[in-house]
Amino acid sequence: MGTLIIVLTYIAYVLIVVVYTIKITAWLKMPPHIRWDLYPVIHEENYRYGGSYYEQPEWWTKPRPRNTWRSLFYSLKDNFYMGEYYKRNRTYWLCLLPWHLGFIFIITFHILCFFAAVAMFGGLDIAANAPHVAGRVFYTILLLTGGFAFVSGTFGSIGMPIIRLADRGLRTYSMPMNYFNYLFFLVVYGSGLLAWLLLDPTLDEYRAYWLGLITLTPPELHPMTVLHIILFDIFLIYLPFTRSTHYITRILAYFFIRWDDEPNLPGSELEKQIVGLLGRKVSWEGKHIPTGRSWAEAAMESGLPETKKDTP
Amino acid sequence: MPQLEIGGTTYEVDEDGFLQELDKWGRGFAQGYAAVEGIEGELTEDHWKLIDYIRDYYAQFGIAPMIRKMCKDTGFDLKRIYALFPSGPAKGACKLAGLSKPTGCV
Amino acid sequence: MKKNIHIDDFTRPGGQVTELDPAELDPLPPPYDKIDKPSIRKLTEEQRKRMDASLDGIVAIGLTPPKTPEEEKAFIDKFLAGIKKLFSADDNWTFLQPLVHTLEYCVKCQICSDACPVYISSGRQDIYRPTMRPELFRRIVSKYIKKEHPFLRKIKDSDIDLNWQTLARLGELAYRCTLCRRCAQVCPLGCDNALISREIRKVFSQQMGIAPKELHEKGSVQQLRVGSSTGMTPAALKNILEFAEEEIEEKTGRKIKIPVDKKGADILLIHNAGEFLAWPENLEAFAIILDAAGVDWTLSTEIAGYDSVNYGVWYDDFQFARVVIRQSQAAKSLGVRKISFGECGHAHKAGIVVADRVLTGDLIIPRESSLPMLEEIVMSGRIKLDPGRNNFPVTLHDPCNMVRLMGIVEPQRRILRKICPQFREMTPHGVENYCCGGGSGFAITQSTNFPDWRSAVSGRMKMKQILEAFQDVPGAEVKKYVCAPCSNCKGQFRDMFEYYGVWEKSGILYGGLVELIVNAMADLKKPFIQWEWH
Structure with missing residues (x-):
């Protein structure tokens, strides 16, 4: 069993990285398109009211200050907040946000476990009563991240199908696969939640699992945890084949479509590209x-x- | 293409009744159409003045005249034009004058 | 009765997907809450034989049904070949990335539905949801282009049985969206369902040669042939300009020669030619302001050089490109330094923004909106203005193309705040504005019952906003002004105001921005705005 989860986990991570890379590359490799910007454009100086550089007479003679950091922060922030849903459909948001936070936190949890395992390999003791403060802090962060992921994900996976069925518009546009996903993710989060609450309150087993992964030693784990880890691996393998890439492509769409206000000036690189396309x-x-x-x-x-x- | 029969002659018109074959226009067309456009009885001299003005302008420039110019050159104000042609200058007068429907952002 | 609409309703031969009941439309404030006439005309039996109206009983394209099964099959095959081209980086590099993104990443969360004025105004008719067209389109792609496995289509609920009727309905449905792109603005995933409307229109036009007559045959084709979509020839233009010069003299006492084809002028000003015919006061006001401010400008008489419209931006990439190229050529042959666009929203977006990635080499001539220039003139004090002359309630309509789609938000407002003491905003406004209801060619689509639909449904939200902006002075005795710096929006207001009897009931006039500026000019003997021309 221990060997199986090590192999499966490696396959899952390699696959998710490869498929995501292929998908994102394909997105980015599409040719430049015609300007189709939509305001507010956040990197613009007057983004607060949606103003553009076209508000100035002879705009081509003036500087066009761009604040890319602001755009980046703006677009990333929404991955954790989902403001449009908060503003426009509060009930939906109440389930949608926890559901999504479940994804973010469960993946973060595993990444943190990896670092924890590295630290443990280097001799750091990670526990509630660890001698070094770093070990205690690490322990608390892991516990909070993992616990939150399980609770939030489970809550979201139960709430989402209910909301979808209750709302006329959403119901019409729901497909069988949506419900399958909710169910599958519920099993993933739920198994993790149960294993945590019933068997592994310190989440110690995940550190053992990750230590096993980096040292390639099959760990000894409780079957319930093993079940959750196998489900989580399948989840990782499944994820890139769903629309989950939208976490990244939505930001690309903001930058490369909605906020793409780069003018085509004579002699520019863009002009050369356009000549090719024409x-x-x-x-x-x-x-x-x-x-x-x-x-x-x-x-x-x-x-x-x-x-x-x-x-x- | 829809057709319209007026006084025994069949005319090709568009979906909104604008004449499609400009050369087929005759005074009979305008008179026959008047009833459809809510104008009772015979067309008066004022009706003809406007229709002839529109047709002359069209013959010269290929479009219907601007309403303001129409008012100025004929001496009719907008109210008078609506009194003559209840559907208004474009949808009424131009239609009877046998012009096709105005296009573009007008 | 409102019912849930399913894909089967679109594929079923015969019948109508939905019938609009005026009583179900989003209510308007009094006195417009009483429906005293059938608000949307029905087609006659004879018309129905010639034109397909099986979507909602309204006709924008009005396809003629095929006569034989072979004809139907040929139609469908050709259409599918067209859809395939949308995904080709050769045929459709222009919009490939936004199209693919929207198709792949929309999660159908319906956030966009609540942002759509057509959907809301219709009383929330399912067929007008911004997600409806993409849903049909996506299913066609899934089955016929990607050829996905039936099992996959089943679990993704993406099956569809295509027939001629489905495509006819899809084509009509693409003309129930004003391309205002409010849906895209609120989409958390960066999808653009309005673009799908445009891409469907494109397949119909670029592949099938099918588009509403007003857009194509009498629109862009006429513009490329004669010079203007209005059919106005250079000779007619000159006649109109003479008239405008006479009018200017009568109204202001000033003798102004409107410059035409002036070589080496600083600015080539391109108006929407509709202004010349329907609202000459706009062109006159421009001439008065530019003359007073000492600007070196000219009009052109070349093809597309005197008509800024570019209907291609709504339905056809090639017709679009052809017009912008000719506008640039007109500027080049005159040797002007820059092109400035008059008060026309879609011409702004098409000619200044979208054109940007079609023009190369010496066709890249600086292009800008005339609004910032007007702001500079008004603020500089070069012309003496007396806001007291505009002491009546004024509200501002934001043309989508100029504002949400281009980011020109404040210049027009700063002008109005300076010269209109009773200026008030609509809610919402600026980049969150609602479309006038005449966007994407609707305002010029004048045939059969489409004008009824755009007054009753697509313009309804704007109608409501205007009435609300003036709710402190509702009576017809107080004359009010909706400033709409866009010919297309003005066309919609004219028709919609007539449809509802707005002048008689509420005393609301619509007009452009420059008219208000000239009306405020302190040294004019009489007011420039003539309320009797409502």
């Missing part, structure tokens, strides 16, 4: 489009019916 061939079949010609050629001609022969 050279691509189009295959649209509408009568006003010269099928098979380049984008630029299609745009330069008038497309008037009298200038184009009917194509069969």
Whole structure:
């Protein structure tokens, strides 16, 4: 059993990193698109009321100060707060936020366990009554993170399907997979919650598990914890195949679509890219489009019916 | 394409009754259409003055005249035009004058 | 009766997905709460034979049904080939990334529904949810483009049976969204359901050659052929300008020559040509201000050089690009230093922002909004203004394209605060404003019963906002002014105000921003705004 969870865990982490990387790369590799910005643009000076650099006469002669840190903070903050839901659908938010915090905290918990295991390997004792203060602090943080993840995730996984079924709009747009996910995540969090409350109140076993992982020694664990860890590994493997990448792509969408207000100035790198894109061939079949010609050629001609022969 | 029969002649019109074949217009069209547009009886001299003005302008410039210019050149104010053509200058007068429906952001 | 709408309702041949009941629409404040006429005309039986109205009984495109099963199959196949092109980096580099992001990452949480004025105003009709179009679209992609396994489609609830009727309804539905993008603004995941409306329109236009006549045939095609979507030729333009010069002299006593095709001028000003025909006072006011401020400007008589409209931005990338290229060429041939856009929202967004990644090399000519320039003129004191002349209630409408989609929020407000003592804001306003209801080409879509729909449904939220902004002075005896610095929005207000009888009931006039500036000019003998032209 111990060997199984070590192998499974390694597979899970490799897979999640690889699939996430592939997905994010594919997102980023799409060509630059036409400007489609939407205000407020947070890096703008007058973001408070949604103002842009176009508010100044001859904007191209003026500096365009950008505050990227502000945008980054703004977009990251929402991963932990989900403000639009708080503002617009409070009941939904009450379940949605704990559900999401469950994800964040359970993954954080495991990452922290990894560091704890490294520290333990280096000789630090991590426990409620550890001799060194660092060991006691580490212990408390781990306990709070793990405990919160289990409770919050369980609460969210029970609440989400209830809310979805109760709200007319959400019900219509729910698919069987949503309910399967809620159930599966409930089992993951619930098994963790039970193992913690009933068998492992100090969450000691996770440190043992992670120590086993980094030293490649199969740990001796309670079957209940093993069950939870196997479920958690399956969860990790499943995660990249769901829409979970939205944690990252939503931020990309903010930066590269909604807030992308980079003007195309003569001689810029952007202009070169656009020249390349304009050279691509189009295959649209509408009568006003010269099928098979380049984008630029299609745009330069008038497309008037009298200038184009009917194509069969 | 919808059709409209006026005084025994069939005309091609658009969905809102604007004449599609400008060359088919005749005084019979305008008179026959008047009833549809809520104008009772024979078209008066004032009606014809406006219709002729619109048609002349169209022949020269390819579009309907601006309402303000129409008022100024004919001496009718907007109220008078609405009294003559209850659907108004664009939807009433221009329609009887056989113009197609105005397009663009007008 | 309101019922839950399912995908099957869209794929079922025959019948109508939904029937709008005026009594179910979001109520308006009195005296507009009484419905004294059937607010949305019904098509005749004969019209229904020619035009598909099986979505909601309203017609924007009005597709003709196919006559044979072969015709139907050919239609569907061609359409699907078009959808495939949307996912090609060659055919659709222009919008690939935002499109893919929205399709992949929308979780259908319905936050956007509450932000959508069409959905809310309709009395929360399911078909108008911003998630409805993407749902249909996503299912088509899942089954016919990605060819996902039936089991996967089952658990993802993404099945659909395509027939001609489904596509006809999808096409119409793409024209029930004003592209105001309020939905996208509130989306926590950065999705843009309004863009899906545009992408569906695009497949219809770029692949099938199908678009509302007012947008394509009588719109962008006419503009590229004649010079303006209004059909106005350069000769007609000159005639109109002469008239405007006469009017300026009559109203202000000033003799102003409106500069045309002036080589080497500093600014090429491009107006929406609709202003010339329907609201010449706007063009006159511009001329008066620029003349008084000593600006070196000109109009152009080249194709698209005197009509800033660019309907392509609503439905077709190529028609869009063709117009911006011609606008740049017009500026280049005159040798002006920059292009300035008059009071037209979508022309701002299209010509200044979206155009940015289509123009390269010497076609990149600096382009800007005329609003900051007007602000500078008003604030500089170069013209003497007396706010007392504008002492009537004024509210400001924010054209989506200029404000939410471009971030020009304050210049127009700073002007109004300075020259209109009774200026008041609508709620909400600025980047959170509601669309006038005429966005994305609706205001110019004049045929059959579509104008009824846009007055009764898509413009309803704005109607409510305007009435609320003036609730302290509701009576028709107090003359009030809605400042809308956009021809398209003005067109919508004109039709909507007529539809509800707003002038008679509430005494509300609509108009542009420059008219208010000129109306405040201290040395004019009589007021510039003529209330009798309501």
